[in-house]
Amino acid sequence: MTGRPAGSATDVGAGHGPRDYEIVIGLEVHAQLLTRSKMFCGCPTAFGAPANTQTCPICQGLPGSLPVVNRRAIEYGMRAALAFNCRVNAGCRFARKHYYYPDMPKNFQISQYEEPLAEDGWLAIVGADGVSRRIGIERLHLEEDVGKLVHEGSLDRAQASLVDFNRAGVPLMETVSRPDLRTPEEAAVYLRAFRAVLVALGVCNGNMEEGSLRCDANISLRPRGTSDLGTKVEIKNMNSFRNVQRALEYEARRQAIALDAGERIIQETRLWDAEAGVTRSMRTKESAHDYRYFPEPDLVPLQIDSGWVDSLRAALPELPRARRARFAADYGLPAYDAEVLTQSAALADYYERAVAEFPHAKTVSNWVMSELLREIPGEDEAAIAGAPVPPGHLAGLLRLVEDGTISGKIAKDVFDKMFRSGEDAETIVRREGLMQVSDTAELARIVAEVIEANARAVDDYRKGKAAAAKALVGQVMKATKGKANPALVNQLLLEKLSRA
Ligand SMILES: [Zn+2]
DSSP, X not given: OOOOOSSOTHHHHXXXXXSOEEEEEEEEEEEEOOOSBOSSSOOBOOTTOSTTSSOOTTTTTOTTOOOOOOHHHHHHHHHHHHHTTOEEOSEEOOEEEEOOOTTOTTSEEEEOOSSOSEEEEEEEEEOTTSOEXXXXXXXXXXXXXXXXXXXXXXXXXXXXXXXXXXXXXXXXXXXXXXXXBOSHHHHHHHHHHHHHHHHHHTSOOOOTTTTSEEEEEEEEEEETTOOSOOOOEEEEEEXXXXXXXXXXXXXXXXXXXXXXXXXXXOOEEEEEETTTTEEEEEEEOOOGGGGOOEEOTTSOOEEOOHHHHHHHHHTXXXXXXXXXXXXXXXXXXXXXXXXXXXXXXXXXXXXXXXXHHSOOHHHHHHHIIIIIHHHSOTTOHHHHHTOSXXXXXXXXXXXXXXXXXXXXXXHHHHHHHHHHHOOOHHHHHHXXXXXXXXXXXXXXXXXHHHHHHOHHHHHHHHTTOTHHHHHHHHHHHHHTTTOBOHHHHHHHHHHHHHHO
8 A cells, every 4th residue: 555645646756655756758749741642652641531532552552562752741751850959860761660450451561760760859848837848859750650440339349340541651750759758747748849849830730639640658657866767658549638648647656556566567558548547558568679670672762962951941930939939038928928828820829919909918918828728728720710709809808908998807707708709899898888987976976885884894994904995895896796997996985984
């Protein structure tokens, strides 16, 4: 028994239980590249077409067919490699990775092994503490995706399984991080930052639900203060940022409990079951030599011209990291705000358009982070771009607060109404009569009524209980349905209380 509370996995590192462990996490991310045709043939890559309508002898692996490398896929891989600060190798080669799985027609996958496209990069992430840290990227290589099995009914009871080869041969970019991540939360931050770079580059749509972005995690524990790596476990089947974090939290806890009990961790692959909230053993992990990698004989080794690399580097767009730095410098935003607002290009665009119309950077940041992101996930590019409250409407709302037409509190309700209806702030405020009451005579009358009706609070205030004045302000706000100008109410009330 460990005595470990059943809280979050950060408990593991916080010194609870018999031993204090450090969590070591590395992520492997597979990203489908947004090329129009497949990695080694001309078949289209569009998602959602009827099964097996986007195939040809090459991506079905029929005898005698020969693969041809998609130049655009190489270019997209290089763009990502440069954005991740990797060295693009002067030469790279494709290799056959052998394993049997029914959704893979050739019984091998064309991948890269000893000579990947790029190596030795990093991605900077910023934690909630505002501190920036570099997470190493070991390698980046290209390969082809496999098909998809469709089971009739549930997997364990299916009478038949069908295979759809539309996805077979779609270009995939695999990026392997170094084991530099230390908490499940940090892993999720890395993945978000990673996704933001790919989306900004336009090389991947980053859609985890459709499987355009897939993440496997390696996680091990070691006694804090030691440097040897513990036995790692690979986790698969996590199809959202939240699930990546949850799966790692669960797994860190499971391993800590096992280690505390004196058990050995087995090197294996485990599947995340999001519904049950647990990882389950799938198979003991194979080693690289089990795959019998060898150079793909049907493709010549690629030589990458340095001029090509230079021209791609020069054409890189502003990446989230640079945009983050610019947000902090130009708008004077805290590092945390800059990080949140640049998690997707669409969100950063939204913010910049709102600030252009209402130039109070921190106010706009607060509203975007608290109100907009409560309704829409920041990484959902399409939803942010089509938000029912466009940047101009948010700016209009904030102007009404600034000029005293409505109070900040009413403004939050108005935002909700704008979000539900798509209307602008002025329309709602005018129709519903939400204008702040700043009419001194009108407010003085209400203040007098409230003082009249709350003799005890008035008494308390005069006996030195300052808090009693707050209660009276609250009564006035209530009487005006929150529309009274709070500063004016305060002033009128204190005047009246000190006079009588
Ligand atoms: Zn094809």
